[in-house]
Amino acid sequence: MTNSWEKNKKLDYFLTKYRSKLLVFAVFSLKNEDQALDVLQETMIGFVKVASNYNEEAWLNLCYKILKRRIIDFQRKQRWRNRLCAIIPFSQLNADQSEHKKPAQIDETQGLFSDVESQYRADCLADEFEYAFKRLPKRQQEAYLLRQWQGMSTLETAEIMACSSGSVKTHLSRAMQSLKVSLGEWIE
Amino acid sequence: MNYKNKSKPLKQHFDKNLDQIEARLSQKHQQRLNEISQKALQLGSTRPLFSLHSTLIQTLIKPLPILILSSLLMLSVLINTLFEYQNIQEKSPNIPDNVLVANKIPTWVKDTQVPLELLENMDFYVWLSQHDHIAKCQDQSLLAAARVNQFRSRQ
Numbered sequence: 565m566t567n568s569w570e571k572n573k574k575l576d577y578f579l580t581k582y583r584s585k586l587l588v589f590a591v592f593s594l595k596n597e598d599q600a601l602d603v604l605q606e607t608m609i610g611f612v613k614v615a616s617n618y619n620e621e622a623w624l625n626l627c628y629k630i631l632k633r634r635i636i637d638f639q640r641k642q643r644w645r646n647r648l649c650a651i652i653p654f655s656q657l658n659a660d661q662s663e664h665k666k667p668a669q670i671d672e673t674q675g676l677f678s679d680v681e682s683q684y685r686a687d688c689l690a691d692e693f694e695y696a697f698k699r700l701p702k703r704q705q706e707a708y709l710l711r712q713w714q715g716m717s718t719l720e721t722a723e724i725m726a727c728s729s730g731s732v733k734t735h736l737s738r739a740m741q742s743l744k745v746s747l748g749e750w751i752e
Numbered sequence: 753m754n755y756k757n758k759s760k761p762l763k764q765h766f767d768k769n770l771d772q773i774e775a776r777l778s779q780k781h782q783q784r785l786n787e788i789s790q791k792a793l794q795l796g797s798t799r800p801l802f803s804l805h806s807t808l809i810q811t812l813i814k815p816l817p818i819l820i821l822s823s824l825l826m827l828s829v830l831i832n833t834l835f836e837y838q839n840i841q842e843k844s845p846n847i848p849d850n851v852l853v854a855n856k857i858p859t860w861v862k863d864t865q866v867p868l869e870l871l872e873n874m875d876f877y878v879w880l881s882q883h884d885h886i887a888k889c890q891d892q893s894l895l896a897a898a899r900v901n902q903f904r905s906r907q
Contacts, residue, residue: 565754572793575796576793579789579793580789580791581788583778583785583787583788584774584775584777585774587769587774587777587778587781587785588773588774591777597777597780597781601781601784601785601788603789603790604785605791605792608788608789608791608792608796609791609792609795609796611792611796612792612793612795612796613795613796615796628822644892676765686773690767690769690772691768693765693766693769694769695772697769697770707905708766709770712763712766712767713767713770715767743766
């Protein structure tokens, strides 16, 4: 009884700590927040069911693996759904939500910035970064989020992405290069 | 303050932006995230995935598609065989009675090298009935011919 309570407490802490990071990963993969939340729910249920069979150190890796598989499953279902929608002409399910508007460019002619202006520039950089990041290929996004942002090892990242360590390095390097090119004017 | 600061490493900028995105999403969907976590904990603790019951169901469910496919395949093969059999029966020619009788005639009778007077000799058939086993060797014309020669030499 005590074990079960402790286990639940640990799981609750783990989920509270990492759920938003997992959500970010899902949102970038699916490009839709509602769908990402649905997938995250399935992931969490699946994770809680099997978590007791693994060490706590492996939980994050396991959780990302489950999430990745759920995303792939969801995208497969989505593809079938889209095909069906294409067959049925009067379907209302063809709305494309994957388009992103490029954020407004700020005026570069100004020299010194006040605090408000600086904040504005920081916001613009954040928007610019999000836009640039969304434009990256999916694998590069995954490699960046797991390896750089989450600080996972190359091996762990490779395991989650179901590819070799070399591929992870390649994806990451390309992602960094693309981001540097896209945001160079802001950060150099 | 100029935001373009060379001392800040690239990763730090990006991480900060991702953290901002995370915070924004977390704040926006906080209620839903709480609900999800609670639901996961409730469902996860009540239905363990690797219990005996679920593994039994999984082992039963997995061969089901294979079973369905194989039974469908067998059914299609059976139907195909039945149709083929029906077609063969329909296509088989009506052999006239005289042809069927002709098929029963021993080969050595058809053999042109066997003299006609021998075939018309009643003693030959008497001799043949006495040596019945030769009649069974209808298709072995060489053996039959040898027997014919044997009869001729006796005469």
